[in-house]
Amino acid sequence: MVPGNHDRIGEDAGAGIMHGRRVDAALHGELYLVSLDSTAPHNRSAFRSHGELCDPVLAQLDAALDAAPKNALVAVALHHHPLPQAEESIGEWFATRLGWPHALELKLGAELVARVPAAASCSCTATATSRCS
Helix, strand or coil: CCHHHHCEEEEEEEEHCCEEEEEEEEEEEEEEEEEECCHHHHCCCCCCCCCCCCHHHHHHHHHHHHHHCCCCEEEEEECCCEEECCCCCCHHHHHHCCHHHCCCCCCCHHHHHHHHHHCCCCCCCCHHHHHHH
C-alpha cells in the first residue's frame, strides 16, 4: 500500500503507511514490490494534491531496484501518475490547460520510469513492470 494525497489531510494517516520512509521494498513470494511515496508536505491541503519526487528519492528507488532478487517479478507502486494521462473529465481538461499542478504528471516521472529496467525498453506507460534478468 502507498499513501495518496488524501491520506495526508487532517491527521496524516499516510505517515504510518510507509513508516517514515519514502521508498520501501518487500518480497511477496516471487513478487518484489517497491512502494514509493509520491506525496509531499504540501499535500495537507485538498487542493494542493500534486505529487513530488526529488533526486534523493530516485536514488532510494535505484537502491531498492538493485536489491531485487534476480528472478523476481518487480513492481513499482505509487499514487501519482509518472507520465501524462488523458483527462477523464472536463475539470481535468481545464486544469491541465491552465497548468494547475494537481492535474499534471510528476515532474521527475519520466526519469522514474526510465530507471525501471523493463519500462525503459517498453512502449507502455504502466508503473508495474517486470525486471529483465
